Amino acid sequence: MYGECGARSECWEVFNSMAEHDVVSWNSIMGVMANSQAPISESVEVFSNMMRSGLTPNEVTFVNLLAALSPLSVLELGKQVHAVVLKHGAIEDKAVDNALVSCYAKSGDMDSCEQLFSEMSGRRDAVSWNSLISGYIYNGHLHEALDCVWLMMHSDQMMDCCTFSIVLNACASVAALERGMEMHAFGIRSQLESDVVVESALVDMYSKCGRIDYASKVFNSMSQKNEFSWNSMISGYARHGLGRKALDIFEEMQQSGANPDNVTFVSVLSACSHAGLVDRGLDYFEMMEDGGILPQIEHYSCVIDLLGRAGKLTKIREYIKRIPMKPNALIWRTVLVACQQSNDSERIDLGREASRMLLELEPQNPVNYVLASNFYAATGRWEDTVKARAAIEGAAVKKEAGRSWVTLGDGVHTFIAGDRSHPNTKEIYEKLSVLIQKIRNAGYVPMTEFALYDLEEENKEELLSYHSEKLAVAFVLTRSSSGVPIRIMKNLRVCGDCHMAFRYISQVIGRQIILRDSIRFHHFEDGNCSCGDYW
DNA sequence: CAATACACCG
Numbered sequence: 001m002y003g004e005c006g007a008r009s010e011c012w013e014v015f016n017s018m019a020e021h022d023v024v025s026w027n028s029i030m031g032v033m034a035n036s037q038a039p040i041s042e043s044v045e046v047f048s049n050m051m052r053s054g055l056t057p058n059e060v061t062f063v064n065l066l067a068a069l070s071p072l073s074v075l076e077l078g079k080q081v082h083a084v085v086l087k088h089g090a091i092e093d094k095a096v097d098n099a100l101v102s103c104y105a106k107s108g109d110m111d112s113c114e115q116l117f118s119e120m121s122g123r124r125d126a127v128s129w130n131s132l133i134s135g136y137i138y139n140g141h142l143h144e145a146l147d148c149v150w151l152m153m154h155s156d157q158m159m160d161c162c163t164f165s166i167v168l169n170a171c172a173s174v175a176a177l178e179r180g181m182e183m184h185a186f187g188i189r190s191q192l193e194s195d196v197v198v199e200s201a202l203v204d205m206y207s208k209c210g211r212i213d214y215a216s217k218v219f220n221s222m223s224q225k226n227e228f229s230w231n232s233m234i235s236g237y238a239r240h241g242l243g244r245k246a247l248d249i250f251e252e253m254q255q256s257g258a259n260p261d262n263v264t265f266v267s268v269l270s271a272c273s274h275a276g277l278v279d280r281g282l283d284y285f286e287m288m289e290d291g292g293i294l295p296q297i298e299h300y301s302c303v304i305d306l307l308g309r310a311g312k313l314t315k316i317r318e319y320i321k322r323i324p325m326k327p328n329a330l331i332w333r334t335v336l337v338a339c340q341q342s343n344d345s346e347r348i349d350l351g352r353e354a355s356r357m358l359l360e361l362e363p364q365n366p367v368n369y370v371l372a373s374n375f376y377a378a379t380g381r382w383e384d385t386v387k388a389r390a391a392i393e394g395a396a397v398k399k400e401a402g403r404s405w406v407t408l409g410d411g412v413h414t415f416i417a418g419d420r421s422h423p424n425t426k427e428i429y430e431k432l433s434v435l436i437q438k439i440r441n442a443g444y445v446p447m448t449e450f451a452l453y454d455l456e457e458e459n460k461e462e463l464l465s466y467h468s469e470k471l472a473v474a475f476v477l478t479r480s481s482s483g484v485p486i487r488i489m490k491n492l493r494v495c496g497d498c499h500m501a502f503r504y505i506s507q508v509i510g511r512q513i514i515l516r517d518s519i520r521f522h523h524f525e526d527g528n529c530s531c532g533d534y535w
Numbered sequence: 536c537a538a539t540a541c542a543c544c545g
Contacts, residue, residue, distance in 0.1 A: 063536060070536085098536040130537035140545095165538035172539095200539045231540035238541095266541040298542050305543085333543065367543075400545090493543070519543055 008036045026050040027060045034067035040077065043068035057084075059093040066099035075107035094120075098127045105135025110144075126160045133163065137170045145170060146179065159186070161195040168201040175489055175516060177209035178407065200228040207236030210487055210514050210521060230258055235267040240521045241530035243275020262293055269302035274520060276534040278310040297325055301334050308338025309534045313346040332358040333371060340375045351375050366400070378449055404468035404490045406476055415471040417463075422471075424478060432474035436465055439504035447497040464497045469515060473505060485512040493517050503527050 011032045018025060026046070033043045047065050050057065057065075062085050069077055082100055097120050104112040117124070117132050129152045136145035149167055152159060164187050171180035184202060187193040193202070199222050206215035219225075219233045230253040237246035250268050253260060260268075265288045272281030285303050289295060300323045307315045316338060320327060332354045339351030355372040362368055405414040413422065422428060436444075446461045472488045494502075494517040506513050507527035515522045523530035 067536070095536050100536085102536055125536095127537050132537095134537060160537090162538045169539065195538095197539050202539095204540065226539085228539045233540095235541060261540095263541045270541070296542095301542065330542070337543070365545095367545090371543090 008032060021050075021053065021055075023050075023055050023058055023061065026055065027058070027064055030061065030064035030068065034064050034070075038068065040069055040074065044077070057088060059096050062088075062093075062096045063099045066096070066103045069103050070099075070106055075104075075109055078103040078107050078109075092123075094123050094125060094128070097123075098125075098131055101128060101135070102131040105131060105138055108139055110135060110139055110141070124157065126157060126163065129155075129157055130160070130162045130166060134166045137166065142170055142174060142176075153186070159190055159192070161192055161198050164192055164195075164198045165201045168198070168205045172201070172205040172208040175209050177206075177211065180205040180209055194223070196222070196224050196226055196229065200226065200232050203229060203236060204232040207232065207239060210516055212236055212240045212242065212521070225256070225258065227258060227261055227264070231261075231263050231267055234264065234271060238267055238271035238274050238520075241274050241523065241532070243271045243277055246271035246275075247277075247280070260291075260293075262296055262299070265293060265295075266298050266302060269299060269306065273302060273306045273309055274531060274534065276309060276532055278306050278312075281306040297323065297328055297331065301330050304331060304334045304338065308334065308341065311338075311342045311344055313338065313342055313344045313350055317346075317350065327357070329358055329362040329365070329368070332361065333368065336371050336375055340371075340378045348379060351379070380449070400491060402468050402490070402492045404472040404488055406472050406486070406488050408476070408479060413472070413475060415468040415475065417468050417471075418466045419468065419471055422475065424475070427478045428471060428475045431478050432465065432470060435474055435477065435505060435508075436470075436501075438508045439501060442504050442508055444501060444504040447500055450495040450497040464495075467495065467498050469494060469498050470501060473502070473513065477509065483511060485514050488513065488515045490515065490517045493519055494522065499529065499533070503529055 011029060015021075015025065015029045030043060030046055030050075033046065043065060047057075047061070050061070062081065065081055066078075069081065078100070081103070085096060085100065097116060101113050101116050101120075104110070104116065113132060113135050117128060120128060129148070133145050133148050133152070136142070136148060145167065149159070149163065152163065164183060167183050168180060171177075171183065180202075184193065184205075187198060187202075192198055199218055202218045203215045206212070206218060215233065215236050219229065222229060230249065234246045234249050234253070237243070237249065247268065250260070250264070250271075253264070265284065268284050269281050272278070272284065282303070285295070285299065288299065300319060303319055304316050307313075307319065316335060320331070320335070323331070336351055336354040336358060339347040339354060355368075355375060358368045359372065401416050403414055403416055405412050407413075415422065419425075446464050448461060448464065450464060469488055469490050473486060476486045476488075494515060499522070502513055502515060502522070502524045504527065506524035513522075513524040515524065520531065
């Protein structure tokens, strides 16, 4: 009973007070440990004690033990448990097999997963399929996961709510709109779309795939909402720069009687930040503290982000002092970005401190070197930029190349900066040069401070003009002249120059451009962006 | 035994 209520210490109290333990009592306490994410070593210890007491483990024992390993499975441990399972002849049990599939998946051993799964033919259930599918996704094999979904659909196993939630989540994380819509259609056909988890996953998927309109449609049609649904919708609007709508939903959430949690406040603060509503954000931060929700380091990071957008560096210093814990890499990254974008004279010193702390705390993260070098480049200190660049080489960290992609009828087209590998390269570059001439006539001036190397002015302009997102937009224009919005995805943050250029482009071509970068969505229309140049 | 939200993410 205490286990079901999540009262871990009470469970142990009762367990320890028992004169003797049978298999059921051991199983129960192991179940409690798995649910409360106790350290793996403790669960293994309890299992050993049980074995030592001379009892024989049963199916439930193994399922609970494997569940304890599951959160961050260790392959060696999983294999050992597997061996013990085989010794006890428990392998014919569906739940134990499924737990093993899941355990191998989390350890990254998909070969063993597939092996086990194929041996289970005849006694597979939805959980077996879902474990395999989520295993593929967990290990980054989206393609195999989708193949598996297809196989599942054509097997005699029906997909269930979990299957949809798993796959929709994967579509959301790679912004695969078309796949997500297919899943939505299957869901409707299977009459699973009215499950609150599936619907929340749909809201999130549509918002992350750029269709905030569909996201809000699904959200409004929901008959029941839980905290995930509210949080998905709020963060969805925030991500699209629709801060006021996000705050409207937040108000509605409070009126509906749902309880905003710490995730809600991260979303709300980030909504204020994305919309440039600095004072309102600070009010909400106070409201959270008054409402008895203890601010986490993420909330402080949001507040610093908020102040950074308003260029209030002195206030940032104040808030850093107020953080009750030691500022982590997230905080310093946010501070560094704030300094990069500010015009305040304080930015040099504060930015220096932030970049020093950051590289000390996380020397292995390539993103930090890029941020440091961008900061120095933006402040015109080329010697330091060169040093930061050299440090990337020295630290042997691999930075991800900037990539943009678009999905047209004939598939996905990907571009990197200066890319000449596309079969239509010639037309794309011609189109781009015409486009740049047009926007220059409209008043665009290349912002060469965003070219990262210390080059002659002219070369910088050339480097900027071949950024991947500019190539992508030129490519779309070689293909279609209709009025539908142009949708571009980018893996990194959009640079200031591309952002400015896109504002002009939306104006001269009279089309809406929706650009998703690593942070959020930008809706460009008539020379303006939904982020209001806060991003 | 499988599932949904945040955070400049991995």
